[in-house]
Amino acid sequence: xxxxxxxxxxxxxxEELFAERGFSETSLRMITSKAKVxxxxxxxxxxxxNALIHAVFARFLTPFSSTLETAFNNLEERCDGQPPTLxxxxxxxxxxxxxxxxxxxxxxxxxxxxxxxxYTQSQGHLRKFLEQEYSQPxxxxxxxxxxxxxxLSAVDRYWRIQFMLGATAFTMSSxxxxxxxxxxxxxxxxxxQEIAARLVPFLAAGMQAEDPLLMMPTFGKTSVA
Amino acid sequence: xxxxxxxxxxxxxxEELFAERGFSETSLRMITSKAKVxxxxxxxxxxxxNALIHAVFARFLTPFSSTLETAFNNLEERCDGQPPTLxxxxxxxxxxxxxxxxxxxxxxxxxxxxxxxxYTQSQGHLRKFLEQEYSQPxxxxxxxxxxxxxxLSAVDRYWRIQFMLGATAFTMSSxxxxxxxxxxxxxxxxxxQEIAARLVPFLAAGMQAEDPLLMMPTFGKTSVA
DNA sequence: GTCTGTTTCAAACATACGTTTGATAGTTGA
DNA sequence: TCAACTATCAAACGTATGTTTGAAACAGAC
Numbered sequence: 001x002x003x004x005x006x007x008x009x010x011x012x013x014x015e016e017l018f019a020e021r022g023f024s025e026t027s028l029r030m031i032t033s034k035a036k037v038x039x040x041x042x043x044x045x046x047x048x049x050n051a052l053i054h055a056v057f058a059r060f061l062t063p064f065s066s067t068l069e070t071a072f073n074n075l076e077e078r079c080d081g082q083p084p085t086l087x088x089x090x091x092x093x094x095x096x097x098x099x100x101x102x103x104x105x106x107x108x109x110x111x112x113x114x115x116x117x118x119y120t121q122s123q124g125h126l127r128k129f130l131e132q133e134y135s136q137p138x139x140x141x142x143x144x145x146x147x148x149x150x151x152l153s154a155v156d157r158y159w160r161i162q163f164m165l166g167a168t169a170f171t172m173s174s175x176x177x178x179x180x181x182x183x184x185x186x187x188x189x190x191x192x193q194e195i196a197a198r199l200v201p202f203l204a205a206g207m208q209a210e211d212p213l214l215m216m217p218t219f220g221k222t223s224v225a
Numbered sequence: 226x227x228x229x230x231x232x233x234x235x236x237x238x239x240e241e242l243f244a245e246r247g248f249s250e251t252s253l254r255m256i257t258s259k260a261k262v263x264x265x266x267x268x269x270x271x272x273x274x275n276a277l278i279h280a281v282f283a284r285f286l287t288p289f290s291s292t293l294e295t296a297f298n299n300l301e302e303r304c305d306g307q308p309p310t311l312x313x314x315x316x317x318x319x320x321x322x323x324x325x326x327x328x329x330x331x332x333x334x335x336x337x338x339x340x341x342x343x344y345t346q347s348q349g350h351l352r353k354f355l356e357q358e359y360s361q362p363x364x365x366x367x368x369x370x371x372x373x374x375x376x377l378s379a380v381d382r383y384w385r386i387q388f389m390l391g392a393t394a395f396t397m398s399s400x401x402x403x404x405x406x407x408x409x410x411x412x413x414x415x416x417x418q419e420i421a422a423r424l425v426p427f428l429a430a431g432m433q434a435e436d437p438l439l440m441m442p443t444f445g446k447t448s449v450a
Numbered sequence: 451g452t453c454t455g456t457t458t459c460a461a462a463c464a465t466a467c468g469t470t471t472g473a474t475a476g477t478t479g480a
Numbered sequence: 481t482c483a484a485c486t487a488t489c490a491a492a493c494g495t496a497t498g499t500t501t502g503a504a505a506c507a508g509a510c
Contacts, residue, residue, distance in 0.1 A: 040488075040490090160427055163396055165395065178387055203431065205435075206392075252496075253498065254498095263460080265459070269457075456506080456507075461503105463501085472490100475486105478486090
């Protein structure tokens with residue numbers, strides 16, 4: 001056949017293995033044997049392992065960033081010139097992620113875990129790739145966040161955004177494990193949608209906390225300006 | 226000399242390289258050449274690379290967990306039978322981390338980044354090692370958190386603790402990079418102490434947010450019980 | 451000084467990795 | 481039917497990894 005499914009089989013296998021083991025810890029031989037294709041197929045179709053990593057991200061990040069764009073458009077339209085509230089901004093992002101068409105039932109957790117890995121694993125080439133390919137929706141989200149939290153100083157906002165990213169990336173990146181633990185400990189089933197529903201108010205409350213430096217106890221030497 | 230400093234030189238180099246590159250991405254040859262010792266020294270003194278990773282963690286986790294123990298003792302003494310507040314519990318942990326005696330100026334960020342990596346990189350042996358060596362202070366912190374947030378259901382508390390861990394581990398694991406960015410963008414200097422001072426109120430506010438499931442918009446199909 | 455145990459060192463080992471090769475099969479368009 | 485192109489495959493390549501070896505250097509005790 002003209003357009004073989006080898007490419008997709010490789011992407012599926014790579015996506016899953018990367019998500020559960022990380023990039024350096026996943027070899028091309030694991031990927032190709034899981035995908036039931038020849039070892040050389042990766043280099044033939046993608047060129048290199050790094051290019052395969054990029055392709056895995058591009059496959060879900062490209063549709064996601066356009067979904068996100070329309071979500072942000074809708075939000076700004078609904079707000080009619082007014083800045084959106086923090087909750088609205090966060091929900092726009094969350095719903096876009098949760099609503100993404102998924103290839104299988106594990107789709108959303110893999111998606112999240114890969115995003116978390118992208119931040120965490122210090123793969124220079126990946127960060128560069130993501131920055132130059134997807135900087136636009138990212139900046140737009142940042143701008144919306146800024147409008148949603150006019151009471152924060154730039155420095156406060158900066159750090160709190162990092163805290164939000166951390167809570168999100170970490171939780172989602174290990175959501176499978178965390179769900180299993182909860183299932184065993186308390187016998188509770190949890191969906192990714194539910195995790196998101198718990199995460200957003202947590203983040204919103206954190207973003208809107210009182211002035212951070214007021215409630216700090218004095219350290220040995222207080223180095224706060 | 227009877228007790229050579231080779232062991233410490235290896236630990237110093239390994240700690241720094243692990244922190245900035247991750248475990249799989251750091252080879253024994255990088256470590257030994259940075260430490261200026263022979264390649265075989267690692268296997269001679271530690272037995273294996275994994276054992277070296279464990280030793281790196283043990284070197285700062287063991288004193289830290291005893292610092293933590295006294296901090297928790299003090300806290301419970303001060304509270305005199307009453308459960309501590311959430312802010313007190315979080316500060317007890319934070320101050321212990323910040324006050325740890327450090328080998329050098331980079332000590333605290335390396336410490337934090339390694340903790341973040343321990344969570345993030347799915348090194349099975351590491352997780353097992355940490356669980357069986359340091360489960361006690363961890364459980365104690367969890368118990369204090371539980372007493373500090375009696376208003377939360379077990380499930381809510383579970384997820385919010387994960388969110389806290391994520392925000393902390395992620396921020397700390399990339400604190401150097403984040404500080405640099407802030408320095409370049411806004412010309413602001415930041416200490417680790419200051420990051421902690423911003424993080425704690427963020428976490429406390431998130432933990433004490435309103436009932437999460439109330440403010441969720443309806444998804445396509447609402448899967449929340 | 452010699453013996454004993456410990457530590458260092460250069461070299462090699464076996465294995466795993468990403469990548470390349472060259473032959474073979476399959477498909478397409480004239 | 482034949483040529484041109486594309487895709488697959490087994491095999492090999494070069495390199496890097498963690499680990500082991502056996503000899504050399506060093507230490508302290510007698």
